[in-house]
Amino acid sequence: MTRLLIVLLLAGCANTSTYQPREPIYYSATPGRDRAMSYQQLANIRVVDARDCPRIDSMIAMIDEQLALKGFTNDNPEDLNAEDRRYNSTARIIKWSLIIGCNNPERYSKK
Amino acid sequence: MKKLLVVILLLSGVAHSECYMRSSTRITRSQIWEQPTDFQRLVVPDTRGQKCVLRYRVNIRLDWQTVEGVGYGRTEAEACSQAMDLSKGYLLVEATPKTVRADSQMVCSDLPEIRVHPVRIGDVIWQSEVDVHPMPEERPYFWYKRTQCRLFAERDHKEQNLMIYQGVICKMDSDRNGKWRVVDKY
Numbered sequence: 692m693t694r695l696l697i698v699l700l701l702a703g704c705a706n707t708s709t710y711q712p713r714e715p716i717y718y719s720a721t722p723g724r725d726r727a728m729s730y731q732q733l734a735n736i737r738v739v740d741a742r743d744c745p746r747i748d749s750m751i752a753m754i755d756e757q758l759a760l761k762g763f764t765n766d767n768p769e770d771l772n773a774e775d776r777r778y779n780s781t782a783r784i785i786k787w788s789l790i791i792g793c794n795n796p797e798r799y800s801k802k
Numbered sequence: 803m804k805k806l807l808v809v810i811l812l813l814s815g816v817a818h819s820e821c822y823m824r825s826s827t828r829i830t831r832s833q834i835w836e837q838p839t840d841f842q843r844l845v846v847p848d849t850r851g852q853k854c855v856l857r858y859r860v861n862i863r864l865d866w867q868t869v870e871g872v873g874y875g876r877t878e879a880e881a882c883s884q885a886m887d888l889s890k891g892y893l894l895v896e897a898t899p900k901t902v903r904a905d906s907q908m909v910c911s912d913l914p915e916i917r918v919h920p921v922r923i924g925d926v927i928w929q930s931e932v933d934v935h936p937m938p939e940e941r942p943y944f945w946y947k948r949t950q951c952r953l954f955a956e957r958d959h960k961e962q963n964l965m966i967y968q969g970v971i972c973k974m975d976s977d978r979n980g981k982w983r984v985v986d987k988y
Contacts, residue, residue: 767922768967768988769958776988780967783988787953787970795944 727760730778736785744793754786820915822868822894824907829860829869829891836861838869840928841979842913843882850874854881857894857913859930866918866930868894870909920956921969925984932956932971932984940968949973956987 743750758764763771763779771779791798844855856871871891873884884890894909916928932954935941943952951972958965969987974980 765923768965769920769960780988783986787986790946791944791953794946798942798944 727757730774730781733757733778733781733785741792743789747789747793750789751786754782758782820913821908821910822870822896824870824909825893825895829862829888829893831888833862834860834888835863836934838886838888839979840916840930842916843885844911844913845878845881848874848881851876852878852881854878854885855911856882856885857911858891859916859928860888861930861934864934864936866916866933868916870894920958921984921987923969923984923987926974926981927971927984929971929982932969935968936966946970946972951985 758779761775761778763775763782766775766779768776768780838858838860840859842857844857846853846855852875854873854875856873858869858871859866860869861867869888869891871885871887873881873887873890875881875884916930918931918933921927921932929952933956935953935955940953943950945951949972951970954969954971956967956969958967967987970985971982972985974983
Protein backbone atom coordinates (compact mmCIF):
# COMPACT_ATOMS: atom_id res chain seq x y z
CA MET A 692 0.00 0.00 0.00
CA THR A 693 1.37 3.28 -1.00
CA ARG A 694 2.20 5.47 1.91
CA LEU A 695 0.84 8.93 1.41
CA LEU A 696 1.98 11.69 3.69
CA ILE A 697 0.12 14.93 3.16
CA VAL A 698 1.86 17.84 4.72
CA LEU A 699 -0.77 20.47 5.22
CA LEU A 700 1.27 23.55 5.76
CA LEU A 701 -1.79 25.57 4.94
CA ALA A 702 -3.82 24.84 8.02
CA GLY A 703 -2.45 27.75 9.96
CA CYS A 704 -3.94 30.28 7.57
CA ALA A 705 -7.52 29.31 8.14
CA ASN A 706 -7.63 30.27 11.78
CA THR A 707 -7.70 34.00 11.35
CA SER A 708 -10.72 35.24 13.15
CA THR A 709 -10.30 34.04 16.72
CA TYR A 710 -8.34 36.07 19.20
CA GLN A 711 -6.59 34.25 21.97
CA PRO A 712 -4.81 36.09 24.75
CA ARG A 713 -1.21 35.10 24.91
CA GLU A 714 1.83 35.37 27.05
CA PRO A 715 4.53 37.81 25.94
CA ILE A 716 7.22 36.12 23.89
CA TYR A 717 10.76 36.34 25.17
CA TYR A 718 13.70 35.38 23.06
CA SER A 719 17.38 35.99 23.09
CA ALA A 720 18.70 38.72 20.82
CA THR A 721 22.12 37.08 20.62
CA PRO A 722 22.89 36.19 17.00
CA GLY A 723 23.18 32.51 16.10
CA ARG A 724 21.01 29.70 14.85
CA ASP A 725 20.53 28.26 18.36
CA ARG A 726 19.45 31.65 19.69
CA ALA A 727 16.40 31.84 17.50
CA MET A 728 12.98 31.27 18.96
CA SER A 729 12.09 27.58 19.17
CA TYR A 730 9.56 26.07 16.81
CA GLN A 731 7.12 25.63 19.68
CA GLN A 732 7.39 29.29 20.67
CA LEU A 733 6.84 30.27 17.07
CA ALA A 734 3.86 27.96 16.68
CA ASN A 735 2.24 29.46 19.77
CA ILE A 736 1.95 32.87 18.12
CA ARG A 737 -1.66 33.27 17.05
CA VAL A 738 -2.48 35.72 14.28
CA VAL A 739 -4.24 37.56 12.69
CA ASP A 740 -6.52 39.82 14.60
CA ALA A 741 -7.11 43.53 14.28
CA ARG A 742 -5.46 43.98 17.66
CA ASP A 743 -2.17 42.72 16.18
CA CYS A 744 -2.11 45.37 13.47
CA PRO A 745 -0.80 48.36 15.49
CA ARG A 746 2.35 46.35 16.18
CA ILE A 747 2.65 44.73 12.76
CA ASP A 748 6.05 46.33 12.02
CA SER A 749 7.65 45.05 15.20
CA MET A 750 6.10 41.61 14.76
CA ILE A 751 7.33 41.30 11.18
CA ALA A 752 10.77 42.52 12.23
CA MET A 753 10.77 39.87 14.96
CA ILE A 754 9.75 37.11 12.51
CA ASP A 755 12.38 38.26 9.98
CA GLU A 756 14.98 38.21 12.73
CA GLN A 757 14.10 34.62 13.63
CA LEU A 758 14.37 33.62 9.96
CA ALA A 759 17.73 35.40 9.68
CA LEU A 760 19.02 33.74 12.86
CA LYS A 761 18.05 30.39 11.39
CA GLY A 762 19.67 31.34 8.08
CA PHE A 763 16.40 31.15 6.12
CA THR A 764 16.46 34.50 4.37
CA ASN A 765 15.18 33.54 0.93
CA ASP A 766 15.15 29.79 0.90
CA ASN A 767 12.87 27.72 -1.24
CA PRO A 768 11.14 25.04 0.84
CA GLU A 769 12.34 22.19 -1.36
CA ASP A 770 15.93 23.06 -0.40
CA LEU A 771 15.26 22.61 3.33
CA ASN A 772 15.00 19.49 5.45
CA ALA A 773 11.65 18.63 7.06
CA GLU A 774 12.41 20.33 10.40
CA ASP A 775 13.71 23.53 8.83
CA ARG A 776 10.86 23.58 6.35
CA ARG A 777 8.34 23.41 9.19
CA TYR A 778 10.01 26.31 11.01
CA ASN A 779 10.37 28.38 7.84
CA SER A 780 6.76 27.86 6.76
CA THR A 781 5.33 28.58 10.21
CA ALA A 782 7.24 31.86 10.40
CA ARG A 783 6.24 32.92 6.90
CA ILE A 784 2.58 32.00 7.43
CA ILE A 785 2.56 34.32 10.48
CA LYS A 786 4.27 37.07 8.49
CA TRP A 787 1.94 36.90 5.47
CA SER A 788 -1.17 36.52 7.66
CA LEU A 789 -0.22 39.81 9.29
CA ILE A 790 0.54 41.52 5.99
CA ILE A 791 -2.62 40.33 4.30
CA GLY A 792 -4.90 40.80 7.28
CA CYS A 793 -3.69 44.26 8.27
CA ASN A 794 -3.28 45.73 4.77
CA ASN A 795 -6.57 44.41 3.44
CA PRO A 796 -9.25 45.08 6.05
CA GLU A 797 -12.01 43.87 3.73
CA ARG A 798 -10.40 40.47 3.34
CA TYR A 799 -10.56 39.22 6.89
CA SER A 800 -13.35 40.06 9.26
CA LYS A 801 -11.97 42.10 12.10
CA LYS A 802 -13.31 42.06 15.62
CA MET B 803 21.33 21.69 -51.08
CA LYS B 804 19.12 24.77 -50.76
CA LYS B 805 16.00 22.59 -50.84
CA LEU B 806 17.39 20.38 -48.10
CA LEU B 807 18.12 23.41 -45.95
CA VAL B 808 14.56 24.72 -46.42
CA VAL B 809 13.09 21.33 -45.44
CA ILE B 810 15.27 21.16 -42.32
CA LEU B 811 14.27 24.69 -41.33
CA LEU B 812 10.58 23.93 -41.84
CA LEU B 813 10.80 20.71 -39.84
CA SER B 814 12.62 22.42 -36.98
CA GLY B 815 9.88 25.08 -36.94
CA VAL B 816 7.17 22.45 -36.62
CA ALA B 817 9.12 20.66 -33.90
CA HIS B 818 9.16 23.81 -31.77
CA SER B 819 5.45 24.51 -32.20
CA GLU B 820 3.17 23.35 -29.42
CA CYS B 821 0.23 21.32 -30.66
CA TYR B 822 -3.15 20.87 -29.01
CA MET B 823 -6.40 19.20 -29.87
CA ARG B 824 -9.25 21.63 -30.25
CA SER B 825 -11.89 19.90 -28.13
CA SER B 826 -15.58 20.20 -28.82
CA THR B 827 -16.06 21.44 -25.26
CA ARG B 828 -17.40 24.96 -25.08
CA ILE B 829 -16.94 27.01 -21.94
CA THR B 830 -19.75 28.50 -19.92
CA ARG B 831 -19.29 31.32 -17.44
CA SER B 832 -20.65 29.24 -14.57
CA GLN B 833 -17.77 26.78 -14.92
CA ILE B 834 -15.14 29.44 -14.46
CA TRP B 835 -13.74 30.15 -11.02
CA GLU B 836 -11.46 33.00 -12.04
CA GLN B 837 -11.55 35.77 -14.59
CA PRO B 838 -9.82 34.74 -17.84
CA THR B 839 -6.16 35.71 -17.70
CA ASP B 840 -2.79 35.51 -19.50
CA PHE B 841 -4.05 36.53 -22.94
CA GLN B 842 -1.91 35.88 -25.98
CA ARG B 843 -3.01 37.09 -29.39
CA LEU B 844 -2.06 36.35 -32.96
CA VAL B 845 -3.53 38.65 -35.61
CA VAL B 846 -3.26 37.90 -39.33
CA PRO B 847 -4.83 39.49 -42.43
CA ASP B 848 -7.95 37.73 -43.67
CA THR B 849 -10.37 38.07 -46.58
CA ARG B 850 -12.80 39.73 -44.13
CA GLY B 851 -10.12 42.11 -42.87
CA GLN B 852 -8.37 40.73 -39.79
CA LYS B 853 -8.41 37.35 -38.08
CA CYS B 854 -7.58 37.30 -34.37
CA VAL B 855 -6.63 34.09 -32.58
CA LEU B 856 -6.78 34.62 -28.85
CA ARG B 857 -5.43 32.17 -26.31
CA TYR B 858 -6.14 32.64 -22.66
CA ARG B 859 -6.33 30.69 -19.43
CA VAL B 860 -9.38 30.00 -17.34
CA ASN B 861 -9.62 28.23 -14.02
CA ILE B 862 -12.13 25.41 -13.95
CA ARG B 863 -12.52 23.64 -10.62
CA LEU B 864 -8.98 24.56 -9.50
CA ASP B 865 -7.35 23.54 -12.79
CA TRP B 866 -5.98 26.05 -15.28
CA GLN B 867 -7.11 25.28 -18.81
CA THR B 868 -6.17 26.87 -22.11
CA VAL B 869 -8.99 28.26 -24.24
CA GLU B 870 -8.78 29.44 -27.82
CA GLY B 871 -11.17 31.92 -29.37
CA VAL B 872 -11.15 33.07 -32.99
CA GLY B 873 -12.69 36.30 -34.23
CA TYR B 874 -12.96 38.12 -37.55
CA GLY B 875 -13.43 41.81 -38.19
CA ARG B 876 -12.53 44.79 -40.31
CA THR B 877 -10.06 45.92 -37.67
CA GLU B 878 -7.80 44.13 -35.21
CA ALA B 879 -9.82 45.49 -32.28
CA GLU B 880 -13.08 44.23 -33.76
CA ALA B 881 -11.65 40.79 -34.51
CA CYS B 882 -10.07 40.40 -31.08
CA SER B 883 -13.19 41.62 -29.33
CA GLN B 884 -15.10 38.79 -31.04
CA ALA B 885 -12.37 36.31 -30.15
CA MET B 886 -12.73 37.26 -26.49
CA ASP B 887 -16.33 36.04 -26.40
CA LEU B 888 -16.02 33.26 -23.84
CA SER B 889 -19.06 31.42 -25.16
CA LYS B 890 -17.30 30.94 -28.49
CA GLY B 891 -14.05 29.66 -27.02
CA TYR B 892 -12.90 26.06 -27.31
CA LEU B 893 -10.91 24.21 -24.68
CA LEU B 894 -7.53 23.10 -25.95
CA VAL B 895 -6.33 19.75 -24.70
CA GLU B 896 -2.82 18.41 -24.93
CA ALA B 897 -2.31 16.21 -27.97
CA THR B 898 -1.39 12.68 -26.89
CA PRO B 899 -1.66 9.37 -28.78
CA LYS B 900 -4.75 8.59 -26.68
CA THR B 901 -6.59 11.79 -27.53
CA VAL B 902 -5.81 12.04 -31.24
CA ARG B 903 -8.57 10.70 -33.48
CA ALA B 904 -9.01 10.77 -37.26
CA ASP B 905 -11.53 13.59 -37.01
CA SER B 906 -9.56 15.55 -34.42
CA GLN B 907 -8.74 19.15 -35.12
CA MET B 908 -5.09 19.76 -34.33
CA VAL B 909 -3.99 23.29 -33.48
CA CYS B 910 -0.29 24.14 -33.59
CA SER B 911 1.14 27.52 -32.70
CA ASP B 912 4.37 29.29 -31.91
CA LEU B 913 2.72 31.19 -29.08
CA PRO B 914 4.56 30.43 -25.84
CA GLU B 915 3.00 27.52 -24.02
CA ILE B 916 1.72 28.33 -20.54
CA ARG B 917 1.38 25.49 -18.05
CA VAL B 918 1.60 24.94 -14.30
CA HIS B 919 5.14 24.07 -13.16
CA PRO B 920 7.29 24.29 -10.02
CA VAL B 921 8.53 27.81 -9.35
CA ARG B 922 11.25 29.36 -7.20
CA ILE B 923 11.44 32.64 -5.33
CA GLY B 924 12.34 35.39 -7.81
CA ASP B 925 10.88 33.67 -10.89
CA VAL B 926 8.87 35.82 -13.31
CA ILE B 927 5.80 33.92 -14.46
CA TRP B 928 2.33 34.11 -15.94
CA GLN B 929 -0.35 33.98 -13.27
CA SER B 930 -1.62 30.62 -14.51
CA GLU B 931 1.79 28.96 -14.17
CA VAL B 932 0.96 28.32 -10.50
CA ASP B 933 -2.15 26.75 -9.01
CA VAL B 934 -4.71 28.84 -7.21
CA HIS B 935 -4.90 28.33 -3.46
CA PRO B 936 -7.13 25.38 -2.47
CA MET B 937 -8.76 27.38 0.32
CA PRO B 938 -11.41 29.74 -1.08
CA GLU B 939 -10.77 32.40 1.59
CA GLU B 940 -7.10 32.55 0.55
CA ARG B 941 -7.81 33.05 -3.15
CA PRO B 942 -8.69 36.75 -3.37
CA TYR B 943 -6.09 39.23 -4.52
CA PHE B 944 -4.58 41.49 -1.88
CA TRP B 945 -2.40 44.58 -1.82
CA TYR B 946 1.18 44.62 -0.55
CA LYS B 947 3.45 47.66 -1.02
CA ARG B 948 0.92 49.09 -3.52
CA THR B 949 1.18 45.95 -5.61
CA GLN B 950 -1.52 43.45 -6.40
CA CYS B 951 -0.60 40.05 -5.02
CA ARG B 952 -2.15 36.68 -4.35
CA LEU B 953 -1.36 33.43 -2.62
CA PHE B 954 -0.70 30.32 -4.67
CA ALA B 955 -0.25 26.63 -3.98
CA GLU B 956 2.22 24.15 -5.42
CA ARG B 957 2.01 20.38 -5.24
CA ASP B 958 5.34 18.58 -5.05
CA HIS B 959 5.38 14.81 -5.47
CA LYS B 960 8.59 13.76 -3.79
CA GLU B 961 9.17 10.01 -3.83
CA GLN B 962 5.83 8.75 -2.51
CA ASN B 963 4.99 11.82 -0.50
CA LEU B 964 2.84 14.72 -1.54
CA MET B 965 4.08 18.07 -0.28
CA ILE B 966 1.92 21.15 -0.63
CA TYR B 967 3.75 24.46 -0.59
CA GLN B 968 2.19 27.86 -0.73
CA GLY B 969 3.60 31.18 -1.74
CA VAL B 970 2.96 34.72 -2.85
CA ILE B 971 3.09 36.17 -6.35
CA CYS B 972 2.89 39.90 -7.03
CA LYS B 973 2.16 41.75 -10.24
CA MET B 974 5.21 43.30 -11.89
CA ASP B 975 3.38 46.24 -13.49
CA SER B 976 -0.05 47.74 -13.90
CA ASP B 977 -0.69 45.97 -17.21
CA ARG B 978 -3.81 43.86 -16.76
CA ASN B 979 -2.19 41.08 -18.72
CA GLY B 980 1.28 41.49 -17.24
CA LYS B 981 3.58 38.98 -15.62
CA TRP B 982 3.99 38.19 -11.93
CA ARG B 983 7.02 37.68 -9.67
CA VAL B 984 7.27 34.91 -7.09
CA VAL B 985 8.06 36.92 -3.94
CA ASP B 986 7.84 34.10 -1.41
CA LYS B 987 7.30 30.36 -1.19
CA TYR B 988 7.13 28.24 1.92
